[in-house]
Amino acid sequence: MDFRELVKVRRAVRNFEDRVVPMSLVKDIITDSCEAPSGSNRQPWSFIVITNKNVMKSISDESKKNILKEMEHNPSTSLSGYKAILKDPGFNVFYNAPCLVYIAGPKEVRSVAVDCALAASYFMLSAADRGLGTCWVDLGSAITDPALRTEIGLPEDHVIVGTIILGYPVEIPEKPPRNEPNILKIVP
Amino acid sequence: MDFRELVKVRRAVRNFEDRVVPMSLVKDIITDSCEAPSGSNRQPWSFIVITNKNVMKSISDESKKNILKEMEHNPSTSLSGYKAILKDPGFNVFYNAPCLVYIAGPKEVRSVAVDCALAASYFMLSAADRGLGTCWVDLGSAITDPALRTEIGLPEDHVIVGTIILGYPVEIPEKPPRNEPNILKIVP
Numbered sequence: 193m194d195f196r197e198l199v200k201v202r203r204a205v206r207n208f209e210d211r212v213v214p215m216s217l218v219k220d221i222i223t224d225s226c227e228a229p230s231g232s233n234r235q236p237w238s239f240i241v242i243t244n245k246n247v248m249k250s251i252s253d254e255s256k257k258n259i260l261k262e263m264e265h266n267p268s269t270s271l272s273g274y275k276a277i278l279k280d281p282g283f284n285v286f287y288n289a290p291c292l293v294y295i296a297g298p299k300e301v302r303s304v305a306v307d308c309a310l311a312a313s314y315f316m317l318s319a320a321d322r323g324l325g326t327c328w329v330d331l332g333s334a335i336t337d338p339a340l341r342t343e344i345g346l347p348e349d350h351v352i353v354g355t356i357i358l359g360y361p362v363e364i365p366e367k368p369p370r371n372e373p374n375i376l377k378i379v380p
Numbered sequence: 381m382d383f384r385e386l387v388k389v390r391r392a393v394r395n396f397e398d399r400v401v402p403m404s405l406v407k408d409i410i411t412d413s414c415e416a417p418s419g420s421n422r423q424p425w426s427f428i429v430i431t432n433k434n435v436m437k438s439i440s441d442e443s444k445k446n447i448l449k450e451m452e453h454n455p456s457t458s459l460s461g462y463k464a465i466l467k468d469p470g471f472n473v474f475y476n477a478p479c480l481v482y483i484a485g486p487k488e489v490r491s492v493a494v495d496c497a498l499a500a501s502y503f504m505l506s507a508a509d510r511g512l513g514t515c516w517v518d519l520g521s522a523i524t525d526p527a528l529r530t531e532i533g534l535p536e537d538h539v540i541v542g543t544i545i546l547g548y549p550v551e552i553p554e555k556p557p558r559n560e561p562n563i564l565k566i567v568p
Contacts, residue, residue, distance in 0.1 A: 193383055223561050224384075226561050239561060239562065240565050240567070241563060243568055306493055306541065309494040309497035312494075330419055373411050375410065379428070
């Protein structure tokens, strides 16, 4: 798909068809993600793929609990707008997605956040290019429980950067409004 | 350009033609960058465009000095491999690029690093789609001098995330090798 077209089609998708994403396709998208640039070509990204709905529900519950706990200590967090929905036991942060992919890397790599975000960007564009929908769900990244971290294969020294749900979209949502680009200064 | 083709063409470019990039084109690429997703659609990114070679040289000198100072305090930093080149007074971290673009955002936004990295990814892909070359030059982001920060219009509460040089490439470099994707676990 043409890049300009692709940018329009890549929208945050939160409603998915009840349809499995073939693992070979997930792997192809991950391979595309690894084409992203990274600091000193270090490629610090690793991936975890979860299609088990029970595990996704456990992660959703764990992450909601931890974010609510964080809010108690820091009521002014930018996540505070999500308080009501996080308290709803029926709310699954991953919606009805058939697949969840984590992009994580070693905490000690100074550029881990931007490197993994670049890979995540490629992931979302590659998925859109292949007719799939994604949404970065930061509400699903607060996993502290050691048993759950072990269950999903997340090493102790790794930090989750990207939390991306993946599936076949029921529809492509409208583009949320964008601000005019803010150019602080041009230095000629 | 087709996304799969575009991913191949987007390479780190460090050698540019002696040719000005029209400001309208820089602005178009910035507009494309703002199509990136961001946490809660907050779009915390701002841009600074520098085409003045003297200012770029001042920034290069300032940033080299600050990184070398950081190395004294932290000799094991991952940047230590750059020590010799940073000590070379003739080395300009921006090479011969005709244009430098900063992507920055407010420190207080918790997702500022990943949001601005997503915009940077769109920036680099959009530039490649338009026949331009880019390189993320993290060695040019260590600006602490208040006078220099004021000169380029960087607000005190902002952090530089992306430091990207832009121009017409002399050639598209070969792709540096990529590791096999590291899938830590599949949880079916």
